Amino acid sequence: MKLDLNLKLKPAPKLETDFEPELEPEPVVETPVEKPAVAKPVAEVPKLKLDLRLPKDLVQELNDADTNEYSAERALPPMFAPKDAEPEPFELSGKLLMDETGSNGSHDTIDGAQLQFKFKQ
Secondary structure, three states: OOOOOOOOOOOOOOOOOOOOOOOOOOOOOOOOOOOOOOOOOOOOOOOOOOOOOOOHHHHHHHHHOOOOOOOHHHHOOOOOOOOOOOOOOEEEEEEEEEOOOOOOOOOOOEEEEEEEEEEOO
16 A cells, blocks of 8 residues: 655635734844953962871870770671570661662662661560
8 A cells, every 4th residue: 555645735825914013123232242261370289298197186085085985896786696596685687679670671770778677675
């Protein structure tokens, strides 16, 4: 089946009206003359060595501070230690939330993470 797309259309007849739109002349806008950019001289910055040492009095203050206020051992339960027979009062678990639609072909994408904190009394 062939379609003939060579359509022969007659032009539309012109309408005769007395209406003529009033056209305002476009305002003349003077374009500002751009001055050439003058390059400002840049001062050479001397290269300095970065000193990351702490002041001695601050080091002494940190060494003298009471470190028993916070202990990383007490902040989180042992994550990779062997399980004890008695249950712990705190449990932490989680999982990654993956894109299961398969819209990216064979590549999986991570949509987020889910953490579960359980406190037992």
